[in-house]
Amino acid sequence: MSNIMNIEQPMDSNNVGLHSYTMEADVSNLEKILEPILKELESLDVVYKTVYQLNLALEELVTNVCSYAYYPDKGMIHISYEVKEDPKRLIVTIIDEGRPFNPLEMDEPDLNASIQDRKIGGLGLFIVKKTMDNIEYVRKDNKNILTITKNL
Amino acid sequence: MNLKPIKEGNKLVLHVEGRIDTTTAPELTEYFQKELAGVTEFELDLEHVDYVSSAGLRAILIAQKTMDKQGKMVVSHVNKEIMETFELTCFTDILTII
Numbered sequence: 001m002s003n004i005m006n007i008e009q010p011m012d013s014n015n016v017g018l019h020s021y022t023m024e025a026d027v028s029n030l031e032k033i034l035e036p037i038l039k040e041l042e043s044l045d046v047v048y049k050t051v052y053q054l055n056l057a058l059e060e061l062v063t064n065v066c067s068y069a070y071y072p073d074k075g076m077i078h079i080s081y082e083v084k085e086d087p088k089r090l091i092v093t094i095i096d097e098g099r100p101f102n103p104l105e106m107d108e109p110d111l112n113a114s115i116q117d118r119k120i121g122g123l124g125l126f127i128v129k130k131t132m133d134n135i136e137y138v139r140k141d142n143k144n145i146l147t148i149t150k151n152l
Numbered sequence: 153m154n155l156k157p158i159k160e161g162n163k164l165v166l167h168v169e170g171r172i173d174t175t176t177a178p179e180l181t182e183y184f185q186k187e188l189a190g191v192t193e194f195e196l197d198l199e200h201v202d203y204v205s206s207a208g209l210r211a212i213l214i215a216q217k218t219m220d221k222q223g224k225m226v227v228s229h230v231n232k233e234i235m236e237t238f239e240l241t242c243f244t245d246i247l248t249i250i
Contacts, residue, residue: 030174052233059205063174111242115220123241124206130240
């Protein structure tokens with residue numbers, strides 16, 4: 001891969017709480033990709049319900065990148081996260097250099113459809129939208145940049 | 153994830169243990185596609201499952217669709233967090249949760 005954005009350095013020198021890492025965007029890495037964030041939450045004594053919702057949302061978003069962003073090729077996923085105060089919140093940014101995909105433009109699933117008409121897709125992103133406090137998507141420099149915020 | 157089935161005639165109880173997520177859901181879907189054939193009463197026991205992602209929801213939906221055609225299905229021992237996901241996605245309208 002060329003042109004991997006260097007996000008190893010904090011974006012500004014005051015921002016010591018920003019953690020960033022890059023891994024191969026592969027579903028088999030899912031656990032490794034999520035681990036640092038889940039560990040951080042554990043160390044902060046966040047209520048279980050919030051940890052669970054973040055686990056669900058992050059699994060969904062990371063899986064999307066791993067499954068579709070570069071398919072059938074391989075690529076990298078860049079994660080950065082930080083905890084901010086007032087209100088206390090976790091901000092996670094997920095970046096890939098794959099094909100453009102704005103999850104906020106996906107149609108919501110029809111939850112009232114009868115069982116035989118229930119569509120298989122769309123549920124994961126629906127859960128993300130319902131459980132996170134803010135989601136922002138930007139397409140910039142051939143990158144998908146998705147930022148989610150969850151109050152802790 | 154571990155699958156522990158108990159089968160008696162046309163009745164199947166599947167005890168699942170662990171997490172039903174992106175990495176394990178395909179195995180569960182494959183199990184449903186193979187092992188629900190001929191089953192008329194199916195219980196999916198989630199007592200030892202602590203996490204179900206959207207990939208898990210899709211697997212469970214496949215089982216429910218299959219069982220709607222050939223018999224009855226119930227989902228048992230759903231924990232609080234998984235129940236919240238079922239409620240959020242209106243799976244509570246589709247599944248019979250006991």
